[in-house]
Amino acid sequence: MTCTFTRLRLLRRGPRHFSTFLPTEKHSIYVSQSSDPYFNLTFENWLFKEKSTQEPLLLIYRDNPCVIIGRNQNPWKEVNIPALKRANIPFIRRHSGGGTVYHDMGNTNFSIHLPRSSFNRHVTARLVLRAVHSLDIDAWINERNDICVGPYKMIPPNIYVSGSAYKIVKDRAYHHGTMLISSQLRTLGDVLHVSKFEDWISQESMVTRGVASVRSPVKNLIEFNPTVTHDAFIGAMVRVFRDEYRVEEPVQYIQASNAANIPYIRDGIAELPGWDWAFGQTPEFTYSISRVFEWGNVAAKIRSKHGVILSCSLTAEDGPDLMMLEKLGRELEGQRYGFLDKTTSQDGCGQKQQVRQWLIEEMGS
Amino acid sequence: MSLLRQTRCVISRRRQVAYLHVSPAWWATRKVLQQFKLADIGEGITECEIIKWSVSPQSLIGAFEPLCEVQSDKASVEITSPYDGTVKEILVQEGQVAKVGDGLCVIEVDEEASDSSDVPTSESPDASTNAANPSQQHQAPERASEQLERSVVVEVQPAAAEKPSVARPPHPLNSNELASTASWSGDSAGTIVDKKATEVEVLVLPAVRYFARQSGVDISLLAPGSGKNGRVERIDVERYLAGGKSAASEQPSAALAPPPAEEDVVVELGRTRYGMWKAMEKSLEIPHFGYSTSLDLTTLHTILPILNANIPQHYLPPSQKPSTPPAASPSSFFPVPAPPVPPASGTYDKLTYLPVLLKTLSKAMHSWPIFRSSITPGIVSSGSKPTLTVRPHSDISIALSTPTGLYTPTVRAVDNHSVYSLASTLKHLAHLGRQDPSGLTPTELPRRGGTLTVSNVGAIGAGESAMPVLVPGGGVAIVALGRARWVWDVERGDGKGERRLKLGISWSADHRVIEGAELAAFVETWRGYVEQPERMIAEGV
Numbered sequence: 081m082t083c084t085f086t087r088l089r090l091l092r093r094g095p096r097h098f099s100t101f102l103p104t105e106k107h108s109i110y111v112s113q114s115s116d117p118y119f120n121l122t123f124e125n126w127l128f129k130e131k132s133t134q135e136p137l138l139l140i141y142r143d144n145p146c147v148i149i150g151r152n153q154n155p156w157k158e159v160n161i162p163a164l165k166r167a168n169i170p171f172i173r174r175h176s177g178g179g180t181v182y183h184d185m186g187n188t189n190f191s192i193h194l195p196r197s198s199f200n201r202h203v204t205a206r207l208v209l210r211a212v213h214s215l216d217i218d219a220w221i222n223e224r225n226d227i228c229v230g231p232y233k234m235i236p237p238n239i240y241v242s243g244s245a246y247k248i249v250k251d252r253a254y255h256h257g258t259m260l261i262s263s264q265l266r267t268l269g270d271v272l273h274v275s276k277f278e279d280w281i282s283q284e285s286m287v288t289r290g291v292a293s294v295r296s297p298v299k300n301l302i303e304f305n306p307t308v309t310h311d312a313f314i315g316a317m318v319r320v321f322r323d324e325y326r327v328e329e330p331v332q333y334i335q336a337s338n339a340a341n342i343p344y345i346r347d348g349i350a351e352l353p354g355w356d357w358a359f360g361q362t363p364e365f366t367y368s369i370s371r372v373f374e375w376g377n378v379a380a381k382i383r384s385k386h387g388v389i390l391s392c393s394l395t396a397e398d399g400p401d402l403m404m405l406e407k408l409g410r411e412l413e414g415q416r417y418g419f420l421d422k423t424t425s426q427d428g429c430g431q432k433q434q435v436r437q438w439l440i441e442e443m444g445s
Numbered sequence: 446m447s448l449l450r451q452t453r454c455v456i457s458r459r460r461q462v463a464y465l466h467v468s469p470a471w472w473a474t475r476k477v478l479q480q481f482k483l484a485d486i487g488e489g490i491t492e493c494e495i496i497k498w499s500v501s502p503q504s505l506i507g508a509f510e511p512l513c514e515v516q517s518d519k520a521s522v523e524i525t526s527p528y529d530g531t532v533k534e535i536l537v538q539e540g541q542v543a544k545v546g547d548g549l550c551v552i553e554v555d556e557e558a559s560d561s562s563d564v565p566t567s568e569s570p571d572a573s574t575n576a577a578n579p580s581q582q583h584q585a586p587e588r589a590s591e592q593l594e595r596s597v598v599v600e601v602q603p604a605a606a607e608k609p610s611v612a613r614p615p616h617p618l619n620s621n622e623l624a625s626t627a628s629w630s631g632d633s634a635g636t637i638v639d640k641k642a643t644e645v646e647v648l649v650l651p652a653v654r655y656f657a658r659q660s661g662v663d664i665s666l667l668a669p670g671s672g673k674n675g676r677v678e679r680i681d682v683e684r685y686l687a688g689g690k691s692a693a694s695e696q697p698s699a700a701l702a703p704p705p706a707e708e709d710v711v712v713e714l715g716r717t718r719y720g721m722w723k724a725m726e727k728s729l730e731i732p733h734f735g736y737s738t739s740l741d742l743t744t745l746h747t748i749l750p751i752l753n754a755n756i757p758q759h760y761l762p763p764s765q766k767p768s769t770p771p772a773a774s775p776s777s778f779f780p781v782p783a784p785p786v787p788p789a790s791g792t793y794d795k796l797t798y799l800p801v802l803l804k805t806l807s808k809a810m811h812s813w814p815i816f817r818s819s820i821t822p823g824i825v826s827s828g829s830k831p832t833l834t835v836r837p838h839s840d841i842s843i844a845l846s847t848p849t850g851l852y853t854p855t856v857r858a859v860d861n862h863s864v865y866s867l868a869s870t871l872k873h874l875a876h877l878g879r880q881d882p883s884g885l886t887p888t889e890l891p892r893r894g895g896t897l898t899v900s901n902v903g904a905i906g907a908g909e910s911a912m913p914v915l916v917p918g919g920g921v922a923i924v925a926l927g928r929a930r931w932v933w934d935v936e937r938g939d940g941k942g943e944r945r946l947k948l949g950i951s952w953s954a955d956h957r958v959i960e961g962a963e964l965a966a967f968v969e970t971w972r973g974y975v976e977q978p979e980r981m982i983a984e985g986v
Contacts (some may be wrong), residue, residue, distance in 0.1 A: 151496065151516065152494070152496045152521070178518070178519035178521075224518075245521075247523075250525045359498075385540075416594075
């Protein structure tokens, strides 16, 4: 096990420089005291892989503001990347499926790991529900196992306080989700992408494979019970988890500083922001846009897979130089979507520059 | 499949002689293509999208290694491979949606691994889908001559012998019937076997067979037919006559008559043949020596009718049991302890030589502990000095040639069996082996096989001597039994000679543990029982 090996190495090196021991996966309840989303996601993944398959595990953490997209989602579709950049908020692709969520320090994430054979979404959802109930909030679970609050059970729209996602491997599975306690909902609305209505108006559309997020109205728990805090929720979750799985051991509080020395975690933290994971995992999609220039109308259809442009077909009604468009389209093939070289090339006409500039803007990154 | 069959001309008094053919058990590795379907991953998921394949065609995959990742609404699921093998084809591409039950990919696996899964899409269609009728006579003259030519007679797999241009030719002992009763009722007991090059038993009503013969149609070309269980019907014959080459002969499973090959054809080794290849490579580790002699079966031949007349009731097939109870019965006074009832497949009505030979062999083994021993497994590879493990009982493996392969089931503690119960066990083993898929289980094929192996190759051909080959795990020695024949023995009858029934036997033994003299002496001990079976009365058989 990498952890014990590292520990031995450290022992041999003499006085330790860390305040606590390296974390191991041998415990059952973990609370991360780091708010680094890269660390938290990687740590969660590490626990998922390392923990013995038959034992239940609970992890609770919260992150600095960031947007987390699902394993198989399209960041350009889900996330308003320029807006994120302006707000200095990163987006990160997680390992589990599902939709896009916004994390900040007002949102607490829970992660329940169980053996695959006994994994059941409804059961784990009810676990979280019990925790919310114990905070004096009248919540309930809808048919998609989301936790909703409000008096109108049968009448949509449901008000969500939590979103969930799952990951299943050979003999282990986890259910993790958000719990909105006191999150900045306005920022959430800003950074997640334009609604479909605006798409329709502008006749743009990005047709993707992959899972599209389901937009849902959300509220914070403090709107229903002002005394709820992050720690109160942790306490409630831990109690419920202990009851259900008969776990007696104490909660492990984890610091990023020492855990980041575990090679798997270190590598994972480095991989998450990299282009390969963040963009290179995007499934195939086609983006069709059109624009009216002074000299003519151009329609573009960009096909991309795994973050790379497969083809870009530029067409126009009479006017613009079709050969130039074709050439430009071919130039774009093989380049990374959204990461086109912004420097203008020397060759040729202003039209080409304009079209190119337009495309860069549209791909917006 | 067991070659229990009637010998025809050799012995004057018509007797059934049971011969079981030899082959080591674990030859079988044929490659089949397995379609791996999207299983129900639970959670009420009915379809999911393939996100990412971790493999591509031609890459190797091990069991439990990740194959692909799929996503369904909020769950991301990693799917692992159930087999070791090679990925041949990816059926659902990344980004496409597969429903539960759809095939995800095709993996090429070794056939043994595919037993428990869906129907394999095998490349070389299995002609031997049905069991052979056990009691029919099987002649394969070209096979016999083939065996005589080769010195390594016993290990020949007759299945693939005559048809090199066909991927997987039918087992020569194969017929297309599933229930032996069908052809029993159809044909007479001394069933006709068409002595042709294509030796395949065909399930067909006598009337249809007659019609085919009258019309000059080779019935074996039409197998399997359109009737129940692949029975060839009259209409098949008519169609054949009308349409030149009938559809039946083009069916993949009727790969009988090989097309005349004008040029070299490359044929992949079939399952059993490849298994033989691998086993024989391993057998090179064993230094063999051979020893041949012949046993005089004349006395046995004399007493066999008496033994036959007194087969215990519980071993007789139901049809032969007396339907009316006897007038005076031993159990009218006190219930006679009921003997163990054998399974229906273990009943017989004629005793053969083989059970007697096995019983006498076990008695000889009793006197010779070294032939009740095996090389302690694991010792040789670990580098320490080898040891032999002596067993208290005589375990003998019998070679069994079946449509699904060659096996050596083991009869444990032969010394505890009576000749009758041995006959029942052999019959039952043969029945199990005939099933497709094979009915032999690890009970019959234990990891720890017998210490001696017996191969009844005389059932197949009138071989005179053989050089059987030992394989690791096959015990310390192997004997091939030839075919009994009447010869004039001048050493008897005061120089005038006598007609004696002699059975040629050929031994091969592992010279790492057995000395030549030991084997010779052991065989003499065995001969003592075989040639003077009356001794067993005094010893209490």
